[in-house]
Structure formats: C-alpha cells, structure tokens
Amino acid sequence: MSSQINYSISKTKLAALQSGLFSIGIVLALMSAPQAMSAPVRVVLEESPPHQVVKDGQISGLSTAVVDAVLKRAGETASYEVYPWARAYRIALTTPNVLIYNIARTPEREAQFEWIGKVANYKFGFLKLTRRSDIQVRQLSDLRQYAVGAQRDDFMAEWLRDVAKLPAEHLQLQPDVVETWRLLVNGKIDLMSDDPHAIDDILKKYQLQRSDIEFVLFPPELEVPTWLALKKGSSPDLVRRLRQAYRQVEGSAVHRKVMELSYEPKPL
Structure with missing residues (x-):
C-alpha cells in the first residue's frame, strides 16, 4: 500500500515537472522571437x-x-x-x-x-489650368487675390496663411490632394500647389495633358x-x-x- 501511494505521488510530481518545463519552453520561445x-x-x-x-x-x-x-x-x-x-x-x-x-x-x-x-x-510650385488666362501670378503677393486650394493640417496651408499672408476667405482647405485637384479641374479654385515631378498619375486620373496645366510660381522655400x-x-x-x-x-x-x-x- 505504501509503495503504491509513493508511486502515485511520483507520477504527480513528474506531470507537474513536465508541465513546468513546457511552460518555461513557451516563455523562452517567445523571448527569443518577440518581433x-x-x-x-x-x-x-x-x-x-x-x-x-x-x-x-x-x-x-x-x-x-x-x-x-x-x-x-x-x-x-x-x-x-x-x-x-x-x-x-x-x-x-x-x-x-x-x-x-x-x-x-x-x-x-x-x-x-x-x-x-x-x-x-x-519642389512645390503653384499651378493653374492653362486656359485660365485671367489668372496672372508673377510674385508671391499676387496669390492673395485668388482662391488657392490646400490640404487641411498640411504644411502648405500653414505657409499660405503665415508666409504668403493669403486672406482666410481665399484659402480653400480640402481633406486630401486628390480632392484639391478635383476642385481645380472643375474651376472651383484658381490655384493649388504640387510638385511637377509628382503629377503624372493625377493628370491621368482627371484625363489631363501636361499642356492643360501651367506652373506659375516656384517659391524657393517650398523645395x-x-x-x-x-x-x-x-x-x-x-x-x-x-x-x-x-x-x-x-x-x-x-x-x-x-x-x-x-x-x-x-x-x-
């Protein structure tokens, strides 16, 4: 009777030991490959x-x-x-x-x-639709008479407000650059900013040729x-x-x- 009890206890201890070793193995595996x-x-x-x-x-x-x-x-x-x-x-x-x-x-x-x-x-510049011959921009102060699109919370919106001194009623803020382009194409804004190297895809989206748009001003600080x-x-x-x-x-x-x-x- 005594040996049978001892044998049962030994099996219990062994099972506990095996379970503990298994748990330690999992922890070590997680520690060795956290990423x-x-x-x-x-x-x-x-x-x-x-x-x-x-x-x-x-x-x-x-x-x-x-x-x-x-x-x-x-x-x-x-x-x-x-x-x-x-x-x-x-x-x-x-x-x-x-x-x-x-x-x-x-x-x-x-x-x-x-x-x-x-x-x-x-290298950001300001652009217009080529057919908009009524828009004439030769210097920074000329921007102030036009409706200019920019993205909300974008650095360009800050620059137009703080550096270009664009009147608040002329700053047209949009959720993203695709929407700003849409407004330009539809004549809802006069000007917007973009990089001439980065417009091919958006021109295709709106079925425009490069000849349909014209960059009118490149402020050096916008590079x-x-x-x-x-x-x-x-x-x-x-x-x-x-x-x-x-x-x-x-x-x-x-x-x-x-x-x-x-x-x-x-x-x-």
Whole structure:
C-alpha cells in the first residue's frame, strides 16, 4: 500500500515537472522571437501619387517602397491605413507608435514627432489650368487675390496663411490632394500647389495633358524633403530600431530613386 501511494505521488510530481518545463519552453520561445509575435506597426498615409499609390486595395509608390524597406530591416510588418491627410495627421499626432509619411518637418511640428528619416524630396510650385488666362501670378503677393486650394493640417496651408499672408476667405482647405485637384479641374479654385515631378498619375486620373496645366510660381522655400515619423513618446525601442534600419536603407537604389527625383515624367 505504501509503495503504491509513493508511486502515485511520483507520477504527480513528474506531470507537474513536465508541465513546468513546457511552460518555461513557451516563455523562452517567445523571448527569443518577440518581433515575430508582435502586431504589425500601424502606418497612416494619404493617397498622393507617385509617392503613395492606392490601387486595388494595395499600397505602393516611391516613398512606400522606402518605408517597406525600413520596416523589413527593423523586423517589423506594416498595417497601412489610408485616410484624408487631416485625419492621418491627427491619428499620428495623438497615437503613440503610429508611423506617418510623407510629412514635412516644420518648426511647429519639430517637438511633436520622432523623425526617422527622409522618404521624398518635393519642389512645390503653384499651378493653374492653362486656359485660365485671367489668372496672372508673377510674385508671391499676387496669390492673395485668388482662391488657392490646400490640404487641411498640411504644411502648405500653414505657409499660405503665415508666409504668403493669403486672406482666410481665399484659402480653400480640402481633406486630401486628390480632392484639391478635383476642385481645380472643375474651376472651383484658381490655384493649388504640387510638385511637377509628382503629377503624372493625377493628370491621368482627371484625363489631363501636361499642356492643360501651367506652373506659375516656384517659391524657393517650398523645395523641401518629407519624412517618415511617429509621435513623440512612442516606444524608444521601436524608434531606435527604425532609425537604425533607416540608416541601412539610406543611399540604397530604392532610396536614391525617390530622393534624387531620378524618375522621369512618363508621357501621357
């Protein structure tokens, strides 16, 4: 009787030991591959061809290729979310660990974000429809007499208000650049800003030729890089790994393609 009881206790101890070892094994496995089990990093953006292209539910584009490369180097996967610019900006501004691109690095935003790296170069100019011969812009002050479209919460809206001194009633704010273009094409606004290297896709969308639009002014201060960034106060480990990954991607072919504007506008 005594040996049978001892035998039963030994079996119980063995089962407990095996269960404990199994649990330890799971913990060690999780510790050895934390990134594989982590959730995808949220990445918010607006549609803005050719840097951020949305087609058939897929996200691509010149800047997206850089972001993909950085996340891969950092051992992360992405969950891309496309919104009008103002909403994407607000999400990134208020939610830790959410990436945003392409965002201009302005003095007002400097302390609000962790700046990972540059993912595009822009040379913004103001454009009109060629047929609008009534619109004459030769200097910055000429903008003030026209209805100018910009995106809500975009740095261009800030620049038009604070630098160009555009009257509030002439500043027409839209949710995203696609809508701003729609208003221009339909004659609802007189002028808007964009980069001549970055308009081929949007011209196709609205069945325009390059000859249908005319750039009338290129303020030198609007030649700016745009960045990949996330909210100040995000995970220090995530920020560190993203910056390290960006340094590895910087200067690569995919990075040079967008930063050097080495792509040529395609014939329409």
